[in-house]
Amino acid sequence: MPRGTNAKKRLWRWCDNPLRRRDDVIEAWMVLVVWTVFALGGTVAGLVTAQAADDAFARQRTQRHSVGAVILHDVPATASGPGASSGRLMTAVRWTATDGSSRTGSAAVPTGSRAGSKARIWQDGHGRLTPAPPPPTKAAIESGVAGAAAATAVGCLTFGAGTVARRRLDRRRYDAWGREWLLVEPKWGHRTG
Secondary structure: OOOOHHHHHHOOOOOOOOOOOHHHHHHHHHHHHHHHHHHHHHHHHHHHHHHHHHHHHHHHHHHOEEEEEEEOOOOOOOOOOOOHHHOEEEEEEEEEOOOOOEEEEEEEEEOOOOOOOEEEEEEOOOOOEEOOOOOHHHHHHHHHHHHHHHHHHHHHHHHHHHHHHHHHHHHHHHHHHHHHHHHHHHHHHHHHO
16 A cells, blocks of 8 residues: 555545535534543543642642540440541530630541540631541542543543434435435336336
């Protein structure tokens, strides 16, 4: 096969060809648009999402502060239920907020803690209890996963829309071929019969 023949076969819809139909040109443009949106849109969506997640985690690290708290009730050493597998359970604690007021609430503390012992909890700028912000390494991984998920979602939506559009185009071609065959078939029947 001579060099460049493969490229000509792939690009035949773009070339002037007596067999090229309007639907072939539409399909060629659709394929180009789908691949462009897949490549550029997926990349942009992934990068923007990863950056937004990373910014949110960085904001959490600056807005949340750890404080010492006093555990008000004994925490069982072993337990079942939500949070038991992480080695932490929810219990009542008392702490001093940033404005100096004493507050009580529920926080996750290590299993086996005794009443009156100290625990490290996290609060926001308003003195409300919050989960600990993720460390930078975990935040980077979560940001990357969020970005990859966004890129995958854009890719799936793009290919899904392209598939639907191509099937509609194929349906339109089949209908056109059927109409043309109804016109041509009677002429062929007389010659062969």
